Amino acid sequence: MTPADIEFLARFLKERSGLAIGEEKRYLLESRLAPIVRRAGLASLPALVARLRSGVDSALAQDVVEAMTTNESFFFRDGAPFTQFTDVILPQLMAARAATKTIRIWCAACSTGQEPYSLAMLLADRAAQLAGWKVEIVATDLSNEVLERARSGLFTQFEVQRGLPIRLLLKHFTQEGDRWRIAPKLREMAQFRTLNLLRDFSPLGRFDVVFCRNVLIYFDEATKTDVLTRIGRQMAPDGFLLLGAAETVLGGRSPFKPHPSHRGLFMPTPASGAAAPASSAARFAVVR
CATH class of the missing domain: 1.10.155.10 (Chemotaxis receptor methyltransferase CheR, N-terminal domain)
Incomplete structure (x- = not known):
């Protein structure tokens, strides 16, 4: 060339x-x-x-x-974000959303689905605590190929060995030949949609939690700033943003601030702008 x-x-x-x-x-x-x-x-x-x-x-x-595009992903990647989700984010949101009993989560650049399915497993294991709550996981990626794999919920032996505890494998997966398929109940908890982060994503509506992990590292600073700014507009004022281990928000121009007590966890600033309304077409999964 x-x-x-x-x-x-x-x-x-x-x-x-x-x-x-x-x-x-x-x-x-x-x-x-x-x-x-x-x-x-x-x-x-x-x-x-x-x-x-x-x-x-x-x-x-x-x-x-x-x-x-790089489609590297595995279950419970880096560990800490999922501990923060169960120990910090979920309790705070359940207290703040007690009247509506609804929580919306966005997994941006979800690749083959291990991240949203990791969250689905955490929620399923807290079914008694979340009885009556409506929880929606929207998972997006620009690659149709990886989204088809994510929707199938079918993973290789190598993929389930990366980060997935054996207890959860045996509880939530069924072996099919040399592969493992996640339970239909958990597949139904995640909506997979084709989405390019460079394009308008306001139709997705407002979110309480956004996982945008290990994708910003591939963007230049101007693109990162633009994507983060638009994510900020999609979030509830008391929402939470989680980035990859090597990622952070971008100084004074960022619409997010670091959580005072938890490294790698970020919250919208008052300057983020008005949050988008919840999607009128939202399909919620009721945790039972």
């Missing part, structure tokens, strides 16, 4: 997904896009770039974006 080809791909990926790709990532472009070149019957990577430049193949464009 020529420098002009790499420059085009970097601009294309930045506009479509927010990914910041430089010349130093040439090897990554070549290794991840080579299979697409073969599947599309193209002669070379420059031929792929030429097809993208023409703008006539939207399916190919989506394939390129999906190939370049």
Whole structure:
């Protein structure tokens, strides 16, 4: 590929997904896009770039974006956010929402579904405590491929061995050959939707908790600021934001402030702006 080809791909990926790709990532472009070149019957990577430049193949464009996104995920990743959810967030929200008994959770960039299903397991294990409550988990990703896998709830042996306690595996999963499928009750607790964080997500409505973990690290500072600002507008004033272990909010321009007692947990600032109304099309899962 020529420098002009790499420059085009970097601009294309930045506009479509927010990914910041430089010349130093040439090897990554070549290794991840080579299979697409073969599947599309193209002669070379420059031929792929030429097809993208023409703008006539939207399916190919989506394939390129999906190939370049990192879909690393595993159950109860990093541990601490899920402990904070059960020990800090859930008790505070249950006290604050006692009148409505509703909680909305958004898992942004959910990949193959381990994060929302981890939350579903935590909620299911507290079914008695949450009896009568309506809890909605909305899980989004820009990749249709990983969302289809998430909706199936089917995981390999390797995937269930990464972070999932054996107690929860035996309680909530059924073995199918060499794979494991999560219980239908837990699959029904999560709504999986295609969503690009660079686009308008206000139709999702207002959320009490947002997990936006391990995706901002792929964005430049301006994109991070924009995404965080718009997330802030979607959150209840007393809501909670959880980021990845290597991520943080961005100084004075951020609509969030660190929780005073819990590292990695953030809360909206008063300057976040009015929160969006709850989605009128929301489908809640009643925890029994």
